[in-house]
Amino acid sequence: MVSASQYRTYNRQECITFRKTSEPFGGLSNMAGGYPLLVNGISILTSEALYQACRFPHLPDVQKLIIAQRSPMTAKMKSKPYRNQSRPDWDKVRVNIMRWCLRVKLIQNWERFGKLLLSTQDKPIVEDSPKDNFWGAIPNDSNQLIGVNVLGRLLMELRELLKQSPDFLKSVEPPAISDLLLLDKPIERLSLKEVSIHKHEINKSQTQEQIGLELVEETKLAQVDDQNEEQVKEDQRQNNVIQPYQEQKSINFNHLPEVYDAFYIILPYLEQQLHTEHTIQDLAEIFKVRPVQIKDWLEQGVKLGKIKKLSKPVRYISTSISKNEEMPLLDLLKSE
Known part of the structure; x- marks a missing residue:
């Protein structure tokens, strides 16, 4: 339900x-x-x-x-x-x-x-x-x-x-x-x-x-x-x-933001790429956006605890590495 x-x-x-x-x-x-x-x-x-x-x-x-x-x-x-x-x-x-x-x-x-x-x-x-x-x-x-x-x-x-x-x-x-x-x-x-x-x-x-x-x-x-x-x-x-739509499995939408922000949409894809370490330039080439945009997304991910920043040289990796994880809707449209 x-x-x-x-x-x-x-x-x-x-x-x-x-x-x-x-x-x-x-x-x-x-x-x-x-x-x-x-x-x-x-x-x-x-x-x-x-x-x-x-x-x-x-x-x-x-x-x-x-x-x-x-x-x-x-x-x-x-x-x-x-x-x-x-x-x-x-x-x-x-x-x-x-x-x-x-x-x-x-x-x-x-x-x-x-x-x-x-x-x-x-x-x-x-x-x-x-x-x-x-x-x-x-x-x-x-x-x-x-x-x-x-x-x-x-x-x-x-x-x-x-x-x-x-x-x-x-x-x-x-x-x-x-x-x-x-x-x-x-x-x-x-x-x-x-x-x-x-x-x-x-x-x-x-x-x-x-x-x-x-x-x-x-x-x-x-x-x-x-x-x-x-x-x-x-x-x-x-x-x-009108009959209520019956679901066999519940789906968690509770954290879906009412105002859509590209960061929350991109985040699952960033995490997927960051199963291995990447630099800002690496990710800019993968996502085909400017490095400054990637840097902004990464900083937000670090603040949320989703991404870890490494130094010497600066690179990034996901804090939760799970290659079998499904790609969710803003990390939310996923069956429990």
Whole structure:
């Protein structure tokens, strides 16, 4: 269960909200079209399809089925019959996977998605959801939304990085998660220099041809009664009672700052690099920022007791070395 302390209350008038993809900020949604992706040479039409495919690294045929759908809602629905076969640690890793999906969306749609993110200025970003108070927030009345709003908070994290350290986002490493596979192959690093997906028109036949979907017949997969999009819409119309989102594992958001600061976003990555000793110049080259910026971050890390400063010569190392530690959302969106 999600504890009460993890919820936030948002004033609609003070926020950027999105629900329908046709709205001004609808492009923030994973359901939004027009932000095509290319991962491991595979064309994927939406970040929603990529996220859902990551549930099933051990089921490449299910991944193919999800990726082949033109509609993001259909891609999501195609995954539902197999939810009981999701990777066993899904609840633990899904936030980090969602963060990675958003960064893939940005690096491969740099101008369009970046411009949309920056247009939100410094306002809270909230997914206005009719029933999901984990990824979004549910309207309480005409002016308030209440929820954990994980998707909105991940988008705010990404926005802050884009404003203060854009070069850091110009390459995307896959998250440090075991068995992160797409069609039986480990997911590869992405670089902005290598990205040209936005220059190409992607269509269904291209996607099917690339992943060899014609070799997979749905009837050979588990025999289930898939819901189609019209049924999904009907379910949404009839769902007048909002059910609280149930979590199998609690997540600690208690220290998430209300005002985002790039230091708190960068800190986990600094700590990861500082498993071994580095100088300021080393880190400036790694993070592609000025040495004075790195020095400021390191000094803040030292004050917090997260980083240790060594002398003769001056270098830095993390005070808590744990190579198997997951990359958290501001060191907070991590299952207990």
